[in-house]
Amino acid sequence: MAEQQSLLSFMAEQSGKLTEQTLAHIGLTFTSLFISVLIGLPLGILISRKKNLAGIVLGFAGILQTIPSIALLGFMIPLLGIGPKPAIFALFLYALLPIIRNTFTGINEVDPVVKESAKGMGMSDWQILRRVELPLAMPVLLAGIRTATVINVGVATLAAYIAAGGLGEFIFGGIALNNTNMILAGAVPAALLAILFDFILSRLQKLNLKKVKIALILFPLTLILSSFYLIPSALGSKLLAGFTPEFMGRSDGYLGLKKVYGLNIRTVVISDAVMYKAAQQKQLDVISGYSTDGRLKAYDLVVLEDDKHIFPPYYAAPVIRDDALKKYPEVERTLNILSGKINDSVMTSLNYRVDFLHETPEKVAKDFLVKNGLYKDPRPVTGGTIRLGSKIFGEQYILTNMYSMLLKGNTNLEVETKTGLGGTKICFDALTNNQIDIYPEYTGTGLLVILQPEEKLVQKLTLSKEAVYNFVQSEFEKRYQVSWLKPIGFNNTYALMMRKKQSSQIGVKTISQLKNYIR
Amino acid sequence: MSDIIYDFHRLFGRRTYKPCLLSATILLPSTMIRLENVSKTFGSDTVVKNISLEIAEGETMVLLGTSGCGKTTTLRMINRLIEASSGQIFIHGQNILDQNPEILRRGIGYVLQNTGLFPHYTVAENIAIVPKLLGWDSEKINKRSGELLEKLHLKPGEFLNKYPSELSGGQQQRIGLARALAADPPVLLMDEPFGALDPITRNKIQKDFKDLDELKNKTIVMVTHDVYEAFELADKICLMDKGEIKQQGAPEEFLSNPASHFVSSFLKEQRLQLELQNTMLSAIDPGVMSSDSNLNVWEALNISLKKGHKPEESADFETAELIKNFIRHKTGNNG
Numbered sequence: 079m080a081e082q083q084s085l086l087s088f089m090a091e092q093s094g095k096l097t098e099q100t101l102a103h104i105g106l107t108f109t110s111l112f113i114s115v116l117i118g119l120p121l122g123i124l125i126s127r128k129k130n131l132a133g134i135v136l137g138f139a140g141i142l143q144t145i146p147s148i149a150l151l152g153f154m155i156p157l158l159g160i161g162p163k164p165a166i167f168a169l170f171l172y173a174l175l176p177i178i179r180n181t182f183t184g185i186n187e188v189d190p191v192v193k194e195s196a197k198g199m200g201m202s203d204w205q206i207l208r209r210v211e212l213p214l215a216m217p218v219l220l221a222g223i224r225t226a227t228v229i230n231v232g233v234a235t236l237a238a239y240i241a242a243g244g245l246g247e248f249i250f251g252g253i254a255l256n257n258t259n260m261i262l263a264g265a266v267p268a269a270l271l272a273i274l275f276d277f278i279l280s281r282l283q284k285l286n287l288k289k290v291k292i293a294l295i296l297f298p299l300t301l302i303l304s305s306f307y308l309i310p311s312a313l314g315s316k317l318l319a320g321f322t323p324e325f326m327g328r329s330d331g332y333l334g335l336k337k338v339y340g341l342n343i344r345t346v347v348i349s350d351a352v353m354y355k356a357a358q359q360k361q362l363d364v365i366s367g368y369s370t371d372g373r374l375k376a377y378d379l380v381v382l383e384d385d386k387h388i389f390p391p392y393y394a395a396p397v398i399r400d401d402a403l404k405k406y407p408e409v410e411r412t413l414n415i416l417s418g419k420i421n422d423s424v425m426t427s428l429n430y431r432v433d434f435l436h437e438t439p440e441k442v443a444k445d446f447l448v449k450n451g452l453y454k455d456p457r458p459v460t461g462g463t464i465r466l467g468s469k470i471f472g473e474q475y476i477l478t479n480m481y482s483m484l485l486k487g488n489t490n491l492e493v494e495t496k497t498g499l500g501g502t503k504i505c506f507d508a509l510t511n512n513q514i515d516i517y518p519e520y521t522g523t524g525l526l527v528i529l530q531p532e533e534k535l536v537q538k539l540t541l542s543k544e545a546v547y548n549f550v551q552s553e554f555e556k557r558y559q560v561s562w563l564k565p566i567g568f569n570n571t572y573a574l575m576m577r578k579k580q581s582s583q584i585g586v587k588t589i590s591q592l593k594n595y596i597r
Numbered sequence: 598m599s600d601i602i603y604d605f606h607r608l609f610g611r612r613t614y615k616p617c618l619l620s621a622t623i624l625l626p627s628t629m630i631r632l633e634n635v636s637k638t639f640g641s642d643t644v645v646k647n648i649s650l651e652i653a654e655g656e657t658m659v660l661l662g663t664s665g666c667g668k669t670t671t672l673r674m675i676n677r678l679i680e681a682s683s684g685q686i687f688i689h690g691q692n693i694l695d696q697n698p699e700i701l702r703r704g705i706g707y708v709l710q711n712t713g714l715f716p717h718y719t720v721a722e723n724i725a726i727v728p729k730l731l732g733w734d735s736e737k738i739n740k741r742s743g744e745l746l747e748k749l750h751l752k753p754g755e756f757l758n759k760y761p762s763e764l765s766g767g768q769q770q771r772i773g774l775a776r777a778l779a780a781d782p783p784v785l786l787m788d789e790p791f792g793a794l795d796p797i798t799r800n801k802i803q804k805d806f807k808d809l810d811e812l813k814n815k816t817i818v819m820v821t822h823d824v825y826e827a828f829e830l831a832d833k834i835c836l837m838d839k840g841e842i843k844q845q846g847a848p849e850e851f852l853s854n855p856a857s858h859f860v861s862s863f864l865k866e867q868r869l870q871l872e873l874q875n876t877m878l879s880a881i882d883p884g885v886m887s888s889d890s891n892l893n894v895w896e897a898l899n900i901s902l903k904k905g906h907k908p909e910e911s912a913d914f915e916t917a918e919l920i921k922n923f924i925r926h927k928t929g930n931n932g
Contacts, residue, residue: 195713198678198786199727199776200703213717 085266088259092248100267102243106162107230107271110169114226118174119219122181123207132182139175147172147236148351155240155352160320160361165234165242172233173226180222184215217283224279231272235264239349241320241356245271247347254324317363317596319574320348320356325366330540331572332366334388341593354379357577364592369422369573370473372429380581381422381573383588390536391543392522392571394473396481400559402515406464410563412488413481413516415452417564425473425568432472439472443479454487463492467514469505470498473570477518502527510558520570524550524562543569628690629654629784629816630675635684637670637840644670646840647684652833654783657817659831661824667840668820672786675818676705688784703730706777706785706815710792712769714761720746720772721757727780738779745775748809767798771805778811785812787819791826803829824867828874836860849875870895873923881922894923 089096125132142150150171154164188211196206212219238246248264251257325331326347335341343364348356350367357365358377367374369381396413403410420428428446431437447453466481468474475497485493496514499505502523508514525531525539525546539545551562574589586592630652637645645667652658660668673679675686677698686693693701714723724742733741743753749771761769770790777785790806791799806812807830821827827834828848835845843863844856852872855861864871873895878885881894889897901916 189713189716191709191711191713192715194678195707195709196715196726198676198702198707198709198713200699200701200730201726202699205730210715 085259085262089263092263096248096263096267099243099245099247099264100271103231103234103245103268103271106165106169106234106237106242106244107227107275109162110166110230110234111173111223111227113166113170114173114177115223117170118177119181121174122178122219123185125178126182126185126211136175136179136182139178142171143175147233148239148349151236151240151349152352155355155361156359159359160241160348160352160356161346162237162242164240165237165244169230169233169237173230176222176225176229177219180218180225181215184218184222185211187218188214220279220283224276224283227275227279228272231268231275235268238323238347240352241346241348241362243347247323247326250323250349251327251347252323254322255327257327260327317343317592318361319343319345319364319366320353320362321345321366322350322353323347325572330388330390335574335589338386338388339589339593341589341596343592343596357575360577363576363580365575367573367575368570370425370429370568370570372426372431372433372472374426374575375430376434378578379575380578381575382581382586382592384571384573385588385590387541389572390522390526390540391546391569392520393543393547393565393567393569394477394518394520395547395565396516396563397509397519397524397554398516398561398563399509399512400555400561401512402464403561405462406489406491408489409464409485409491409516412484414564415484415488416480416566418567419450419452420446420567422568422570425570428476429473432476439475439479443476443483446476447480447483453483456486457488457490459492460490461492463494464489464516465514466493466495467499467505467508467517468495468497469502469517470500474518477566481516481518509560518566519562521546521550521562521565522571524554529553529557627654628652629656629688630658630818631687632671632675633685633687635671635674635681635686637667637674637679638682644840645674645681648837648840648842649684650835650842650845652816652818654816655814656832657819657830658833658835659827660818660820660835660837661822661827662837663822666837668837669788671837672788672818672820675784676702676707676786678702703727703780704782704784706780706782708773708777708785708787708790710789712761712773714769714773714776716761719758719760720764723761723772724776724779726776727782731780733780741779742775745778745811748811749775749805765798766794767802770794770798770802774806781811783816785815785817787817789820789822792821792823806830824864824871825874828871836863838863873898876923876926881919881926894919 121135125135145153147168150168151164154168158164158167192210192214193206196210201209234244235246235249237244238250245264245268248260249268252260252262252264321332326345327333329337332345346362348362348365353362353365354367354371354373354377356362357379364382365379367379373379374381398409398413428442431442432439444453464485466478466485468478478495478497482493482495485491496508499508499514499517502519505514505517506519506528509517521543522540525536529550531539531549539549547562547565554560554562574592576586576592581587584595586595628651630650632648632650634647634649635645636643636647644665648667648671650658650671660671662668670679674681675688675693677693688701688705715726718726721739721742724745725738728738728741742757746753746756751768751771756764756768756772761772764772770793774790777787791802794802803826819830831848833846834848834851836843836851838859844851844860851860851864852868852875855864861868874893876894878889878892878894878897892900898916898919901919
């Protein structure tokens with residue numbers, strides 16, 4: 079009951095946003111549906127006439143249907159940019175199959191005797207289509223439109239990933255922030271919309287026998303519903319920012335930007351997967367990202383300096399079990415070789431080589447060590463075994479490979495690596511359960527994900543990278559008997575980014591400058 | 598048992614057999630439909646082989662044969678639902694290929710076995726289809742629809758606003774007929790029009806069909822596999838097999854003068870009954886009461902066999918007497 083209360087109060091509190099998102103959702107659904115009917119219906123009629131085309135057309139529409147929604151949205155970005163256009167286009171493609179197929183099936187299922195009698199009485203093909211086939215196919219056709227509508231209400235939530243709005247903004251924001259009320263505030267209205275539209279269309283289906291000209295009702299209705307969708311106004315600030323749903327809701331994200339910097343920028347919600355590309359293609363001017371992401375280099379973006387330190391420091395450093403450290407003291411010295419050797423831009427370009435040029439992490443790691451004179455050929459194994467772990471992304475693979483090479487070249491230990499240990503939780507559990515001895519971790523993650531101290535303490539600590547490092551070092555030692563070795567040097571944290579060119583054109587290098595530029 | 602009931606109902610539903618019943622007396626019957634050396638091939642399959650036919654104005658021609666003999670294909674070539682592969686077809690002296698097929702079809706009534714009524718149209722709307730295509734005004738259409746329903750013994754007030762699914766099979770078939778007749782076309786094509794009906798209903802509708810003055814001056818081409826139906830309704834029969842015409846002519850010629858072994862064996866099973874039906878009671882028993890003089894022998898036999906069960910029947914025939922007379926009549930005729 080308390081949960082429900084707070085859901086209602088959340089919805090009441092956010093009613094403006096909720097209304098806006100719901101209308102955008104309805105608009106997205108029906109605009110795309112309208113276009114699908116406009117194109118799918120004639121296509122369905124065409125293949126009912128030319129049956130040899132049916133396989134190709136239905137097959138093609140079927141393939142479109144199997145493309146994962148988010149991938150389809152991604153494909154649309156280079157063609158149509160971000161915002162409602164690609165979203166509507168993708169939704170249109172999804173709605174196409176049920177509409178074409180049901181038109182085709184509906185017409186095919188009309189009793190051939192009725193068609194023959196129509197022809198035998200001297201009706202033209204067009205008259206047969208309009209007066210016999212379409213009216214008799216209408217219930218099946220409407221069932222197709224119903225299916226398409228329900229699919230579209232569902233898929234339209236994903237539109238939030240490409241800045242097209244809709245109830246997905248709450249849903250994905252809520253998931254990212256682990257905020258159940260926020261998820262429900264998006265999910266419940268979306269489900270209700272699906273049920274409501276399905277119900278309305280089922281009523282229309284029943285009206286058919288009474289010979290109401292359904293098309294005459296359906297089309298204006300769709301148009302009216304479509305018009306709910308107001309394309310985000312071009313008014314507002316000079317620059318457009320695209321932030322992930324998670325970033326939008328975090329106090330060390332958009333909320334902090336507003337509070338600490340007083341930044342008042344026009345924002346859209348967008349997924350991490352397409353954000354960088356959208357920035358490169360000038361669909362967005364400012365994005366939230368990670369400071370060592372390879373895409374920074376790939377898309378020629380630059381990080382704005384966080385001059386008021388709202389983003390907590392995420393300095394990478396190896397964490398190691400105390401017992402391993404005691405057993406193999408030479409490990410500490412070896413791992414610290416890397417300390418201070420990799421700054422943000424170096425890490426970014428290493429990530430770029432792995433994520434974009436698809437070089438192997440081993441090659442990238444070795445090249446780096448060789449270039450910096452740190453690489454040594456492996457020494458014969460005489461000692462015990464040390465186990466390395468990593469989370470499941472490129473940067474961690476590169477670091478683990480470097481550590482592995484350093485340990486082989488500088489100690490006589492056997493090195494075992496267990497890469498791809500999922501996220502922070504899995505990796506850290508593996509460490510504390512004595513399944514691995516070492517893995518690279520980030521100070522901010524150690525603080526916010528593992529230690530989770532009170533918010534006040536967090537706010538105080540995050541002002542300084544040393545304070546965070548010292549805190550996690552002492553707390554990890556105390557609680558888990560795990561040591562933080564020296565930081566590697568780079569800080570993989572949240573960051574605001576812009577295109578390099580635009581940043582230098584308008585002279586914006588820091589977030590404060592950005593704020594001043596906008597105002 | 599069911600056979601007896603079947604025949605019985607046929608019997609009592611029947612009117613007297615009289616050749617050329619449906620055709621008005623025409624002094625110089627002109628040819629309405631003419632097929633000249635018409636063939637139809639589907640792929641390598643020749644389903645109609647070089648047939649020629651003439652159907653006079655006002656005549657009822659029945660295309661008779663087993664399924665797959667090409668009779669339906671022949672019918673459908675007349676209104677160009679199927680285009681002939683070779684040969685020519687004329688209606689009223691005009692080659693049908695010279696006409697727009699849609700215009701051609703609007704001038705030809707078409708009745709199908711399963712009616713083909715539009716399920717989403719009311720009876721009134723179904724009947725109005727062709728008149729609307731021809732651009733009649735609604736007043737004329739309404740008047741005509743009401744008139745046709747009356748003639749087919751359906752109350753217009755009750756039926757006009759019903760949907761086909763609310764009607765019985767027999768009622769649907771009547772509406773199908775009304776629809777074909779709506780624009781008063783001179784030619785009527787009927788594809789097994791009574792085939793889907795149960796025997797009782799079929800019999801009633803056949804009777805109505807014969808009585809319907811609307812049909813008296815129509816040129817009708819009807820397809821059936823039912824020998825009785827053919828003999829009952831046809832002015833001329835065209836017996837087909839494997840795409841070829843085996844014999845065409847008046848029904849009695851088939852009995853008296855079968856053209857081939859195929860024809861006689863086709864009719865063999867039904868022969869006795871057909872002969873009984875084709876012989877008038879007055880022909881074998883000149884002294885018969887005048888009220889019974891228009892019965893045929895088959896009907897008289899059935900009445901006599903059922904005597905006692907049907908006290909309301911006034912006729913009083915002795916079965917043995919009838920058979921004796923019939924045989925005497927036949928042998929006399931033959932020899």
